Amino acid sequence: MPSRRLLKKGLLVLVGLLVALAAAGTAAHVWLQGEGARAQVVGRFLPALEARVGPVRLGNTFRVGWTGTVTLGPLELPGSQPEGPPVVSIAQVTVHPRLRALLSGRVEASQVVLSDVTVDAGPSGSELQALLERMRAPRSAPSPTPARATARVWPELVLEDVHLAFERHGRVRWGPLSARVRLENPDGTLRMEATARLPGGGSATMTMKSTDSGMTGTLQGRDIPAGPLLSLGEPPVDLEGGVMEGAVTLEGSGAASFSLAVKGLSLSNPRLAPEPVGPLTFSAEGRLRGQWARRTVALESLRVTVGERREVQVDVTGEASWSEPPRFSLSAELSPLTFAQAVAALPPALVPEDIDLAQQEGELQASLALSGPLFERRDWQLKAKLELPRKKGHAQKGPLAWLRGPFDYRPLTAEGRGQALRIGPNSPTFVPFEEFPPYLVRAVLRSEDGGFWTHQGFDFDSLRTLLLDPRDGKVRGGSTLTQQLAKNLFLSREKTYARKVKEALLTLALESAVPKQRLLELYFNIIEWGPNLYGIGAAASHYFDKPAYALSVREAAFLATIIPNPVRYHGYCTQGALSDVWARNVDTLLGKLLADGALTEPEYQQSLAERLAFACTVDARTRSVEAPSAE
Structure with a gap:
């Protein structure tokens, strides 16, 4: 009985206590819902926020839950104009109190939730840039900032349903993502931990810590959809699919290491290729160091790889200086690479279809150095070196061995491949290299490819002009004789970057497998010299009614000048004379041959005085070709 009376009294005390707490909570809740409480909370909240980000706009929403949770909103941070559209819009800010602090009579936030952000x-990120500049501007704090040594735990920050909006051929809205951020300095050292879930999947984590030498920490992402994320940088191609992961580690003292791996990415753009190019797999890892007092950043190492097995490897170093004027330098070196590795690393859309280049023997190496004033592209200096495998005697092995003997060639036309022509001694129009007049060879090389005998398939001086002085962004120019031969033998006329990559691979293979003299012989015997007119033998007969070995110096120079557009310039033949402008073009080429030592002064003077006697007739082949206008 005494125990039952004791229990009853205890229950009465407990009930009385709960009633008292409920009454106090109700009174507190009613007070907190009042205008006075709102004024106090907002009066503390807004000045602290404005001290960090500048002017803000806060809506009329103000609610307090039974547990002391405070909900505010909507909150807006304007951009360049205080009354203009907001850069950051937050539909709702929810502040959760720290319960232990409440029991001790203190009001502290344990978590702040930003919803629908x-x-x-x-335009071009201008409004966001204005907000960031305003945040960097010095401001007076409304209250003293805690000293570094003062231990402190900030409330956890939670971001829900965050979207990024920007202009890119119309308005783009990217999201949603969610994140959690924890910030504390329990021992006087600032630490931050953050996690995020990204749109479409994938996650990111970040840990940071302040030290005497600066911030250290790591940002790491995993299983991130590559196409949507990389598209935010507005690349010149559409990116689809793929998965990426990466990490950035701040090491203090201005040093950082980084890594990135992308797998299964597809690229689409009509200028790149008619169909999507992919899957593409590549990676990059390296280290850089900034010396901010000297205003320099050094790329100490960077290794870029292409292919699932990292078949292609390029090592890069460089430096940039923000002195006046800003300058940079980059050096890249391609590790020894076989044709099989190159073919395995590239997507099928970038590899020639009708020839198995993976069977081509040997390794190639290359290096490149680029430097100059950062914003003066025309003044950049470019140096490149290419080393190709060349076996003594060019043994007849590999996928291009057939080019060293007779073969059937189907000319490249606007409609596709034309009727087959025999390239070899048993063809009546074939001209062997030994029968080429020396001045014909010199005229064509001077006009089309002056470095043919010394380069490895690419004229880097022409490539420098193409890279550093682009005019209209078209895929054009810089083609050597070997590149033209590769296109005529194996490719179509489509003007895409994919075709250029195929052309480059074929050029390397041709230079590796076929002697220079044979390349030149093939070039003269298969290129187009007029409408449905292929080979120098047919051209000499058609234009001047003579064999190629009997061509005069001026006749050879004329034929060299029409190679870029032989169908159009064939009109000079049908009309029987050159225009004054084109006659000067031929004279200019003759002057270059004289300066090069390919002509003597008497030969030069004789060729200047010569009048071309065309033998063309307006037949079914030429009737539809109009005479060219003055150039």
Whole structure:
């Protein structure tokens, strides 16, 4: 009985206590819902926020839950104009109190939740940039900032349903993502931990810590959809599919290491290829160091690989200086690479279809150095070196061995491949290299490819002009004689970057497998010299009614000048004379041959005085070809 009376009294005390707490909570809740409480909370919240980000706009939403949770909103941070559209819009800010602190009579936040957040960067990111500059501007804090040595735990920050909006051929809205951020300095050292879930899947984690030498920590992402994320940088191609992972590690003292791996990415653009190019797999890892006092950043190492097995490897180093004017330098070196490795590393859309280049023997190496004033592209200096495998005697092995003997060639036309022609001694129009007049060879090489005998398939001086002085962004120019031969033998006329990659691979294979003299012989015997007119033998007969070995110096120079567009310039033949402009073009080429020592002064003077006697007739082949206008 005494125990039952004791229990009853205890229950009465407990009930009384709960009633008292409920009454106090109800009174507190009613007070907190009042205008006075709102004024106190907002009065503390807004000045602290404005001290960090500048002017803000806060809506009328204000609610307090039974546990002391405070909900505010909507909250807007304007960009360049205080009354203009917001850069950051937050539909709702929810502050959860720290319960232990409440029991001790203190009001502290344990968590702040930002819901339905939109960051609108504005045209070219201008509005976001304005907000960031305002945040960097010095401001007076509303209250003293805690000293570094003062231990402190900040509330956890939770971001829900975050979207990024920007302009890219119309308005793009990317998201949603969610994140959690923890910030503390329990021992006077600032530490931050953050996790995020990205749109479409994937995650990111970040840990940071302040040290005497600066911030250290790691940002790491895993299983991130590559196409959507990389598309935010507005690349010149559409990116689809793929998965990426990467990491950045801050090591203090301005040093950082990084890595990135992308697998299964597809690229689409009509200028790249008619169909999507992929899957593409590549990676990059390296280390850089910034010396901010000297305003320099050094890329100490960077290794870029292509292919699932990292078949292609390029090592890069460089430096950039923000002195006046800003300058940079980059050096890249391609590790020894076999044709099989190159073919395995590239997507099928970048590899020639009708020839198995993986069977081509040997390794190639290359290096490149680029430097100059950062914003003066025309003044950049480019140096490149290419080393190709060359076996003594060019033994007849590999996928291109057939080019050293007779074969049937189907000319490349606007409609596709034409009727087969025999390239070899048993063809009546074939001209062997030994029968080429020396001045014909010199005229064509001077006009089309002056470095043919010394380069390895690519004229880097022409490539430098193409890279550093682009005019209209078209895929054009810089083609050597070997590149033209590769296109005529194996490719179509489509003007895409994919075709250029195929052309480059074929050029390397041709230079590796076929002697220079044979390349030149093939070039003269298969290129187009007029409408449905292929080979120098047919051209000499058609234009001047003579064999190729009997061509005069001026006749050879004329034929060299029409190679870029022989169908159009064939009109000079049908009309029986050159225009004044084109006659000067031929004279200019003759002057270059004289300067090069390919002509003597008497030969030069004789060729200047010569009048071309064309033998063309307007037949079924030429009737539809109009005479060219003055150039």
